[in-house]
Amino acid sequence: MPPGDRVALVRRPGPRLEDGLVTHVRRRPVDAALAARQHAAYRDALARSGRRIHEVAPDDALPDAVFVEDALVVCDRLAILTRSGAPRRRAEVAGVERAVAALGLETARIEAPATLDGGDVLQVGATVYVGLGGRTDGRGAAALRALLEPLGRTVVPVRTHGVLHLKSAVTALPDGTLIGRPDAVDTAVLPPVRAVAEETGAHVLPLGGDEVLIGASAPRTAADLRGLGYRTRVVDIGEFEKLEGCVTCLSVLVGA
Numbered sequence: 001m002p003p004g005d006r007v008a009l010v011r012r013p014g015p016r017l018e019d020g021l022v023t024h025v026r027r028r029p030v031d032a033a034l035a036a037r038q039h040a041a042y043r044d045a046l047a048r049s050g051r052r053i054h055e056v057a058p059d060d061a062l063p064d065a066v067f068v069e070d071a072l073v074v075c076d077r078l079a080i081l082t083r084s085g086a087p088r089r090r091a092e093v094a095g096v097e098r099a100v101a102a103l104g105l106e107t108a109r110i111e112a113p114a115t116l117d118g119g120d121v122l123q124v125g126a127t128v129y130v131g132l133g134g135r136t137d138g139r140g141a142a143a144l145r146a147l148l149e150p151l152g153r154t155v156v157p158v159r160t161h162g163v164l165h166l167k168s169a170v171t172a173l174p175d176g177t178l179i180g181r182p183d184a185v186d187t188a189v190l191p192p193v194r195a196v197a198e199e200t201g202a203h204v205l206p207l208g209g210d211e212v213l214i215g216a217s218a219p220r221t222a223a224d225l226r227g228l229g230y231r232t233r234v235v236d237i238g239e240f241e242k243l244e245g246c247v248t249c250l251s252v253l254v255g256a
């Protein structure tokens with residue numbers, strides 16, 4: 001990957017998407033054709049924000065593979081292949097590993113018995129918050145710390161309650177302000193969390209500069225963010241939200 005290259009790693013959804021895992025929401029039917037169109041619009045939004053789209057080869061046997069963020073954490077030029085707390089999702093890593101190799105990143109992996117999902121890893125400047133909940137355990141957080149401290153990062157474990165991942169509850173604005181649902185995380189170890197108007201408003205993906213990507217299901221939060229001076233790029237990812245996905249889960253951004 002040449003210096004200055006800004007990449008978005010994505011993985012297209014397959015026909016079995018509706019078999020994706022649900023933990024904290026009621027299962028609802030998923031329209032695979034609509035999901036494919038929504039994913040195309042999501043890729044287009046990332047491309048328009050100046051990212052080169054790098055695709056992991058899809059795998060139709062893995063319904064949750066589209067949530068590519070959970071299989072990979074990238075910090076500087078280090079790509080960490082995760083070991084999901086959901087055993088069924090562990091096979092996703094093989095395809096992601098091939099895609100990462102093509103980018104020429106250095107790789108490391110979370111080894112058994114530790115578990116860690118990328119959705120639990122929130123990087124804010126030199127601080128890396130790691131959610132401890134249903135998918136990521138203390139060993140996973142410790143393994144991440146061992147890999148990231150040499151890169152100058154401070155890893156802070158955060159207990160989560162009643163949510164799938166840390167980033168289901170809290171994400172960060174471009175200036176590092178945390179936004180989301182303070183009720184779902186151990187706020188004692190976090191800086192203040194700005195509460196959002198809608199549950200899905202907890203999820204923003206900074207795209208560079210003052211621009212953030214946000215789901216169409218959070219119009220009031222998007223308006224609040226515009227009031228704060230941010231530019232919002234809005235995408236409808238409703239079919240993925242039915243499976244507890246959000247704007248962060250569908251990509252991994254590599255490069256500044």
Ligand SMILES: CN(C)C(=N)NCCC[C@H](N)C(=O)O
Binds near residue numbers: 023119165167249
């Ligand atoms: C921040 N979030 C929420 C994520 N990174 N991942 C969502 C994964 C959803 C999938 N159905 C599952 O249950 O694993």
